[in-house]
Amino acid sequence: MTDSNTELINQEKSDKSEITILKTLPDLILPPPSGMMRVQQQLDLLLLALEALQLGGSEYMLAIGKELELNPIIKNRLSLWRLRCSNPWRKCYTRESLSLAQVKALTLITVKCAKKFVLPIRQLLVAAQQMEDKGMPLENNFRLSEYFSRFRSHFLRRMNHRRAKVSIYASSPDELNKLALSLLEELLFYTGIRGEERLWVKIFDGEVLN
Template identity: 35%
Template sequence: MHPSVKTPASVPKWEEFTVTDAPQPAQLDNIKAQLDLILLALEALAGIGSEAMLRAAVDLKIESMVADRVALWRLRQSSPLRKGQGGRKKLDVEEARALVLISCYLAKQNQELIRRAVGLLEQLAEQNREPHQAALIGDYLDTFCNTYQERMEDGESVSPDTLTHLALKLLIDLLFYSGPGGSRRLWLALLDRSR
């Protein structure tokens, strides 16, 4: 994968995004799906795997929520977009917040790579060129699309253009989630999108 310089990530706090109204079960399903896609985008861009996610949980002192690979797999597998019935179907608010913290922590660690990718995307758009013409973005799009097709229930039926659009939107979103207040920004976006 592409090397990137890791920037030190400050530890976000639970207080950064409190829950005034607990999401309803249907909203939590949508939140599960969105969080899984964000983690998929991080995986595809930065080569982040379950070990990095578990290390982030330890760094954030939330390892009780994501204790091991099986717990992480069950949380991710609970996304309604996923193939198979192996995961737990219920994700509670605290687990959702834990995944938000992990996602933003990892995005912040890979902020330089995310910035470089978004910068390339802007350059290509200005030059009226296709995103895949830059190696970094082309590799990201290929990995994202292939992984989506392998893991998601509708993977085989979603058009490549739709997947490319989704991957690029998530890439731009990652830029916002990697900055100061990223956890709060992501949490509010999840709540807003789930309504």
């Protein structure tokens, strides 16, 4: 490795250590790759649900990243895409484990976006409950149908259908809708007080090595 490359890597580490908001989440020892795969998958799916809430969702995530001053970690659309490709269900799976700073960054963006989108999240969940109470298909509701359609499109286009679980979802619209709805329910949980800490604990539940 050249001196210039070493200097660049050291500078990047220094930049990340100076991101104040990362310090709001406690440091911990990351689980082994098998555990990280689940963590990275969960974060990407939550972001996928947020994208499906409205058009231009990925651009909104970048704006949130900038607002949180996470630019040293998420510089642009490509860097965000690379982080999300750590999800083993993805067609473009990179087989890389995220660093502690990268996981923190995705966690903070997920919760901040969820809080911004709390109104449509609540509206969709209320609509789902009303449709269930009436014994009617959820997709008969226009807003739910639109959300399910966007989520389905994102999921089927980006995920590897050769993965067993992905294949099940791809062949069952009802199961995929259930996944999309369960992700909204989870996101709503993080819109409350200390939402960042709630997600931080949840994604590492059973995976953290002490």
